[in-house]
Amino acid sequence: MNENESEQTAGILRSQGAQPCSHAEDSDIIIINTCAVREKPVEKLFSLLGRLQHIKKKNNACIGVTGCVAQLFKNEISQRNQSVDFVVGPDNLWKIPEIISSLSQSSSCIIHTPRNRQWREIEPIARKNHISGYVSVMKGCNHFCTYCVVPFAKGREKYRPLPYIKAEIKDLAEKGFKEIHLLGQNVNSYQDPESGKDFVSLLKEISPIKGIEWIRFITSHPKNFTSDIIKTMAETEKICHQLHLPIQSGSDAILRYMGRGYTRQQYLEKIGLLKENMPDISLSTDIIVGFPKETEKDFSETLSVLKQVQYTNIFSFRYSKRPHTAALKYTEEVPFEIKKQRLIQLQELQRRIQLKANQSLIGTQMKVLCMGKSTKNQNSYFGRNEGFQVVNFESASDVTGKFVTLEITDCGPYSLIGRT
Ligand code: SF4
Missing domain, CATH: 3.40.50.12160 (Methylthiotransferase, N-terminal domain)
Structure with a gap:
């Protein structure tokens, strides 16, 4: 964003x-x-x-x-x-x-710095690339998770009128963009200010726009992530089978202190439904380690979620105090050294999960949207697959902005290597 x-x-x-x-x-x-x-x-x-x-x-x-x-x-x-x-x-x-x-x-x-409760259009946008475009659909957040400063910084949720969203996507398609990312702190709570149409309707109305081949969205809140969204993702060809669904912690006690509004079980049920409807789905998440009161047992429950879900990628952080937030009242802080150790342990587990999953892709073929030349080698390019993984490959011709089918030949924990 x-x-x-x-x-x-x-x-x-x-x-x-x-x-x-x-x-x-x-x-x-x-x-x-x-x-x-x-x-x-x-x-x-x-x-x-x-x-x-x-x-x-x-x-x-x-x-x-x-x-x-x-x-x-x-x-x-x-x-x-x-x-x-x-x-x-x-x-x-x-x-x-x-x-x-x-x-x-x-x-x-x-x-x-006055607050604006209504959506205000800003244009033109000087885009960094002409292949994949960000499209804002909402801003702000009404959730007030106890650790998060966003509602104080960005204010309450404001939704962009649907006609503006459609017009921007059509404009991107006419300019040759192939992919869009719908953006918002909480995209699933989208409501068109005029018609009241929800996020599922938004997805259904934009998916027929010709020229855009891949649609992604970020960020989803597990509480607002409904089975209707899952069904729409599974049934709509252009919506990538890829989802960022932040869990933050695998412990029910910590989720309660964080004010997240769901339990570990409810989160995992949604993951189960996603996998049932889209067996090839690529999942990522956010994790905070060392939230106040987090015990070794709480932390081990977070590790067990990683093992169970097998995320393609995670974004993990040590908890840090943010101004205005309710978590400031929690006095049972986790010492810095323990937070540091937990983060290392978490990231090491995830590195092993990713490496194993990536190794299993060697020899398979996949569609990749080429994002441009690599800075290291003249004939090297990089792109993203449907699961939003980075794929590096060599090509004799410039395929920037094009979809290519690659065979995966090698990998590391954080990227794949392919050939045309
Ligand atoms: S973590 Fe996300 S849902 Fe929670 S308050 Fe921050 S922006 Fe809102």
Whole structure:
């Protein structure tokens, strides 16, 4: 979602005549789009701002901060770093040109972070590639999981009107895009503001759009992930048999403390239904280790979910405290060293699962959408299969943007190697 918002910001600037440049040293405008989900990217922002001070001194570049850290830490950003000219929240990207124009009249940092309860269209979007496009369908979240800062940073859920979504996808198809990713913090709770049509209707209405061959969506919440969505995925040819379904923990006690709204059993029943309807489905998840009160037994229950589900990929993190969240009241913290050890153990287990699964694909054939040339070798390309795995391969002709059928010849835990 942040990549998509960066593309939107770039689109806004380009529509005003700005051009991209490759080095920060040569820029007149530098905008840092930020994520606040974890603690580390926030720290990185402050260290980056420190490093940018010399550019400010050298060519008086205009420096702005956007995104969730901007929304949550606006005052700290402007107070801690004198080189920042403006701070704009995630609901207000459209305001950037006006703010930049007014900078000459303002000697202090301009902060603009009001909440917008309605969807606001932003165009044009300066897309990074012309093969696979992000399409926002909603923003924000109403769930308030106890560890998560998103509802405070992005606000409550707002849904994009269905006609805008369809128009954007048609436009991408006409431009030659082959794949789309529907984006939102909680795509399954989508509701068209005009007609009230739900996520299943959205999938059904966009799937006939000619030219788009693969449809993906992220992120799904297990609580809102219905059997109707599973049925639609199984019955609609263009919807990839691939799903990111965050579990966060395999322990019922921890899921309850996290306020996730489902049990381990309910989650696993949905996984069972997905596999029953799409035996080839590729699944990924998010895991937080070291959430307050997490015991060895709780952690071993998370490991057992990995063994049972056999995810194609996981995104795993050590718990970090986030501002405003309900979990701040939990005093039973897991020591840093234990969190670190658990993360290593979890990732090592998943590495072994992935390697074994990837080895079983050697000798099989698969359809891959080529995303471009590899930077290492002139004849090497990389792409993604339907399960969203990276496949590297050699080709005598340039097949960027095309579907190719590859035979898998080798693999590692995190990617596959194929040949045409
Ligand atoms: S569902 Fe929970 S984890 Fe996901 S964005 Fe909403 S509050 Fe955060």
